[in-house]
Amino acid sequence: MVTDEHTAPGSSGLDNVQPTGTTEIILGLLTLNNAATIESLVKSVLEGLHQSFPDVSALLLNCDAGSQDGTPGIIDRVAAGTVPVRTITNAASTYANLTRESGFPGRDESIRNLCLAAREFQPKVCLILEGQLRSLSSRWIDQLARPVYETGADYVVPLYRRHRYEGTLVTNLLYPLTRALYGKRLRYPSGGACGLSGKFARDLTRRPTWTETAGKFSVDGWITTAALAGGYRVCHTFLGIRDQDSKIGTVDLSIVLAQTVGGIFHSMEEYESAWERTKESVEVPLYGIPEPAPDPGPLQTGRMISGFKQGLRDLLPLWELILSRDTLGQILALDIQDAEDFRFPADLWVQTVYDFALAYHDKTLHREHMLKSLTPLYLGRTASFVLETQHGDGPMVEKTVEALCRQFERAKPYLVERWRWRDE
DSSP: OOOOEETTSSSOOGOOOOHHHHHSEEEHHHHHHHOHHHHHHHHHHHHHHHHHOTTTTTTEEESSSSSSHHHHHHHHHTTTTSSOEEEESSOOOSOTTTTTTSSSSHHHHHHHHHHHHHHHHOSEEEEEEEEBBSSSSSHHHHHHHHHHHHOSSSSEEEEOOOOOTTTTTTTIHHHHHHHHSBBBOOOOSSSSSSEEEEHHHHHHHHHGGGGGGGGSHHHHHHHEEEHHHHHHHHHHEEOOOOOOOOOOOOHHHHHHHHHHHHHHHHHHHHHHHHHHHOOOOOOOOSOOOOOOOOOOOOOOOOHHHHHHHHHHHHHHHHHHHHSHHHHHHHHHHHHOOOOOGGOOOOOHHHHHHHHHHHHHTOOSSSSSHHTTTTTHHHHHHHHHHHHHHHSSHHHHHHHHHHHHHHHHTTTHHHHHHHHHHHHH
């Protein structure tokens, strides 16, 4: 007979979540008021376990951030008699941190609770599955867990079927930067789901990042950095379409930039020796076969260019402190371009990002203000990216992204030399 254990609201409850024999796979469901989607999701999870890991011991661990709609009870009912279910409720149980760039309030604490549970249960595999997903299919369980269970991967990052201009922050900044720093061609994670080895999850609990300044940044970003800089085995898996029920309002772009880019810059100080010695990048394994997404049609760039030019008028005094004289001079010259011919060259964009990293390291300005001031420059680069590729197809866009990544790698000595000079 399966017994379910719940923790009292307002406590992490790890003392009450006791192992009941061997657990090889923990399926961590991150939830917050997901009654509309959770039943279908749990059924898909259980079907995936039955199809791909029928003889493997598993635990369904509901890491709940304070649901008020009965989400944990639905999980108990659907999973009853199939796999053990445990629930850990976040200590805060409140709608705090509403400005998170991805997912929902309390998501970072829920992931931490999952990692702490991995320390208790000693699983081989931990999956992170977000409760608002509508598109999770039984196949996802195999695609996320198999690389860890059979080939020894430590961190499995999903790729989704996206149109060519979805995720420009990743393609034009987060991915090229982390690739140049740590030498692995791993796309920046975008939430929804991922896989961790039990060892990697347990190792994460020993990191002080959960309670340090970096804790306010993107949890996906610093976990990814820990995997890349720590020499863990990373890979991609293709999951197809990502569709979710999102109840949290849209987060301002400047906040997203401050959190994601700030997380990378912050980690550069912790992992300085790792990224400074990395000279080139290598591919990572891919499981599954990517599928092309429908063409989204033309994308308007007028507002992006207007945002860039407004930044030139409003933020010039800040940029004069952040950017090198050469970088700023080239950016100022972009103001005279017509909208249809606007271009923010890749080499100038790379130099701009590296100047921001150096200013962050130097604490030239209040760091959050400095990071938010990157927003108009990012809008300018994104507009240029769209204008450069609007008459091409998906492969052409990927070719442009690859060229940008290589430019980040070629220009890395610019960053390393100035970083070291500032430390002397």
